[in-house]
Amino acid sequence: MDLKHVTAASQDRRTALRLDPEQLVRLADALPRDEAHLIVGRFAEGLTYRDLARRHRTNARLIRRRVERIAARMQSPEFRFTLLHEKQLPARMRKTARLLFLHGQSLRETAEVTGHTLHRIRTDRATLSTLARAAG
Secondary structure, eight states, X not given: OOHHHHHHHHHHHHHHHOOOHHHHXXXXXXXXXXXXXXXXXXXXXXXXXXXXXXXXXXXXXXXXXXXXXXXXXXXXXXXXXXXHHGGGSOHHHHHHHIIIIISOOOHHHHHHHHTOOHHHHHHHHHHHHHXXXXXX
């Protein structure tokens, strides 16, 4: 297999995983309220980053980076897997998946909220990521 074919296949796979703005808005309900407001404001209401920055009394570059990070998280296999399979997960992993993948919490924040060790959270994240990638 030549390099051009591999690169094209990788690009096709990334493009296929990309969500359009309407899909991002529909999935915004799964986000924490402040993040959902940013996604809806940008993609449903058509607000500029400057408009959102004024609304949130902050810097437009900061808002742009936050929106980009949130949208990237929403496009991850883990985010989709958690949305689709959250109810089938064991309770302990359900909370970890929700905090890590839907709410974008750090490993440390997730460990503090759940009362689990950082090692347990890392192990759960690895398991959930494997399940998400296997699910496609």
